[in-house]
Amino acid sequence: MSKLNRRHFLVTGLAAGAAVTIPATAALADPGADPGTDPAVEAASRELRTDPFTLGVASGDPDHEGFVLWTRLAQEPLAEDGFGGMPQRPFPVQWQVYADERCRRVVRSGVSVATPEWGHSVHVEVDRLSSDREYWYRFRVGKYVSPVGRARTAPHPLSYGSSLAMAFVSCAQYEHGYFTSYRRLAEDNPDLVLHLGDYQYEYTKDTYTIPGGNVRDHEGPETETLANYRQRHAQYKADPDLQAAHAAAPWLVVWDDHEVDNNWADEIPEKPEVPQPNFLARREAAFRAYYENMPLRRTSIPRGIDMQLYRRIRWGRMAMFHMLDTRQYRDDQGCGDGYRDCPAAVDPARSITGNEQESWLLDGFHHSRAQWDIIGQQVFFAQRDNNAGPAKITSQDAWDGYVASRQRITQGWVDAKVRNAVVLTGDVHAHWASDLKLDYDDPTGPSVGSELVATSISTGGDGADSDPSTHPFLAINPHLKFYNNQRGYVLTKIERDQLTADFRVVPKVQTPGAEVYTRATFVVEDRVPGVQQTYLRPLDPTLRAQQQLTVEETVRLETERP
Template sequence: MLRAGLVTTSAAALGTLPVATANAAPQLPADPFTLGVASGDPDSRSVILWTRLAIDPLADDGRGGMPNRSYPLSWQIADDERFRRVVRSGQAVARPDYGHAVHVTADGLRPGREYYFRFRQGRYLSPVARTVTAPAADESPAALAMSFVSCSQYEHGWFTGYRRLAEDQPDLILHLGDYQYEYKANSYVAPTGNVRDHAGPETVDLAGYRQRHAQYKTDPDLQAAHSAAPFVVVFDDHEVDNNWAADIPEHAEDAPGFIDRRAAAFRAYYENMPLRPTSIPQGAAIQIYRRLQWGKLANFHLLDTRQFRDDQGCGDGYDHDCPEAVDPNRSITGAEQERWLVDGFRRSTATWDVIGQQVFFAQRDNDQGPLKTVSMDAWDGYAASRDRITKAWVDAKVRNPVVLTGDVHAHWASDLKLDYDDPDSPTVGSELVCSSITSGGDGADSASGAHPWLAWNPHLRFQNNLRGYVRTKITAERMDADFRCVAKVSVPDQPVFTRASFAVFDGRPGLQQTQDNPPVAPLGKRPATEVTRDTVDWETKRP
């Protein structure tokens, strides 16, 4: 790990990198914290702290303008924003072979606590950010404020949704994929036009992916979201290539070299995300499916629906009567991940089992006639895989299964069925789908009329085509979900509103609509603060 530049240190290890070593590095000519800071993957005793040094974030070589040498950093984590009560501190090294990214496992923390952290490099201080640890395994927290997002195409709009999400002050943020997009400027244009441009060509190599991640990370609204709460991330397709599946790219002519492209994308993804060392990529392979426990309240099962799937049947789009879509030998998760997920269902004693994943789970037939026309890129294209997993949570008597989804650039809410073709089939779970942060441009507000597909898909309960995110509050009794919307992303700094709210009640599968256009009320602990660089002296001693 030290050779890879993925340093894990804590207060107990302060002697491993003397201060003199840090002072020996040449002084950087400009602020290296242009990409902000982040935290992620919290457990009850630790959390990952992340930053990446870059003095010229959009440099074409992907190196962020950094010299080809290592730079030591110091870090602190405290009980308070002013760092008067520092509880852990240490040193880490940002190395060029990992893009000058740093992943610190800040351990020895207390369960279910709010903390603040920052980094220092030479005379430069990073912004201060908030993070949260999970409750202990045997604790029953009163509530969890969790929001989830997906699909932020930089060119298509301003990342206002991230800013408004940060203002809600959640305890946890799930990012369900398409954190960044691979296209060169103006090759993917929103219906209302693009408001800004990607830097560089289409991302196919490590330099390109590093540059693209850096461009996204310079956005102040995204930095605000990362500074508000820990992220738990999984990728979808655009972090690599549109609609890729396993070792197969979107276009057949791109197959030569695709494995190298995937390896570069995974490397850059790890470098730029607050992931644990278990997700360090090994060439073109990365371990991204994992489980997070939030006391007795919830288990989060995070899936990978790209790396192990069979290729899409009958093309990547919509098709009808496709034999591959119902082939029992095909899978969207791969056999090993499916066994892992089913085993998690069987072992779970949580009140809520939340499955965070990328593509539409419920059946979504877009043909009113006798043909069933569904997306080959979603779980509809892998119906047997969906059926096995659904039956597995029913057989395991999972108390409250809820699927969280991104990808489709619109809000949806669905009841989950054992048999979608039988209207009397029992409801066995719920699906909440978040819209995009920007992808697709401004979109449209469908408050005045229901989406036509809802008429012949009675398990589909709600749709809205504005941009935004989903805000939830989870307690032992219920999960409340607010579908948060921004009227326009082509105009910066717009207000946010809640278009509809649903609840899932403990022991009662399915969604209950609680209010159309309900009043907006924050779910977090306190109003958000701006990203700041604290002026309290770094050497403040902990009590």
């Protein structure tokens, strides 16, 4: 089957294999039942000598009637064979959804089967719940009970609901620092979390290092096989701060590059000049492990080297989330992955989304009636020229390497008269805020959208604060409005009249437990494209003597990878 036809099937139909796990959404629970009395669940537990819920719980992809529940059984998370120390047979796992935080009022329950073929993962699509409200959930295998997670449903499609607290994150390199930002995010109690890629990193220990040395080590070799990817996901999922963030709210997830291989593009690895005959097998293994470890619906079950990940999530009339995949369908980077003056960047035939995903996105703009159309994606969208002269020196791994693709999509939301277009981005290990333009060469031209960029959770180590107004990229690109090189996340409040974005930072990740604070706040007003700064925390006096970043240092921070 050709690539085009294969992917068209994934867009328009359910992926085969949906029966691998049993959704079990039809059974209504007896509110007074003991969740440990199911005979099949009790029998299964006799083979389990230790708690199998070492990887926590998660929920995801909510709609107005339900959400996905996830867990994965693993008695020994770091087992090299990728099976988590589990016996090689299926295990029935009981799940329950509660109307109250103390888990006394059961509203939905059932049993799903965790099989070794899918890493003993469980994906339950819960439906027939009330819209726009909180729920709690947990799993049980015999005497073993999982932690409790909090989920929530979206408002009814015809309702705005209340304001939406949404956080978004990216880039969590386990070796570079502790996941303190995940913990602080959980404490902010969001309604929804978007993860925009680089959930885990593929490198073996001491390959991708920071000055002074890494603070933790990866287990196992560089991830290439299914066992490798399962082990690496398990190491990350076992982190208590990440578990807290997953348990706090439903997530919408999309990958970037490190879930497979740095800077991969479609069927091409990072270094195509180096023979890698097993790259497609590696991609297949990575996709399978990603599904096994994420709260995704059955429409995302991978089929060989393909996986349907771009999708829409409606949050009532308030917001439409268009979640993109800018890796699986892109043309290869035109002149390598770094900053280049590259003629291929403006080739109209080249695309970062692929033709079908681009058409899907443009069609979604035309049909959306949401107050806010939010594009959750991976790499920098606005132009970032690092050269003050006539040549454009831009990152070929970002949308700057696919200028015509960016232009078509931007023009698409303008032509569709999208009320408020906001692009959310990860990847670059720094906070940014920018106005979006149809013509970046005309700084006086109108803004047509807004971009908010989340820094890394830990990648790059502690980072450093600086005066954002002195950053050279902002002088060269006047549509760029903010920069910060600390670690953290972005916390937004989405209301009918405005979207407020707090750029949250922690001063240290190379030691655990730092407190979080807001470095800056930007607002996007309804029907007023572009970002407006409403708060800027004064620079710490102890940091004022630090040298401001140069263009070369900024590029190095983004590209200093193996």
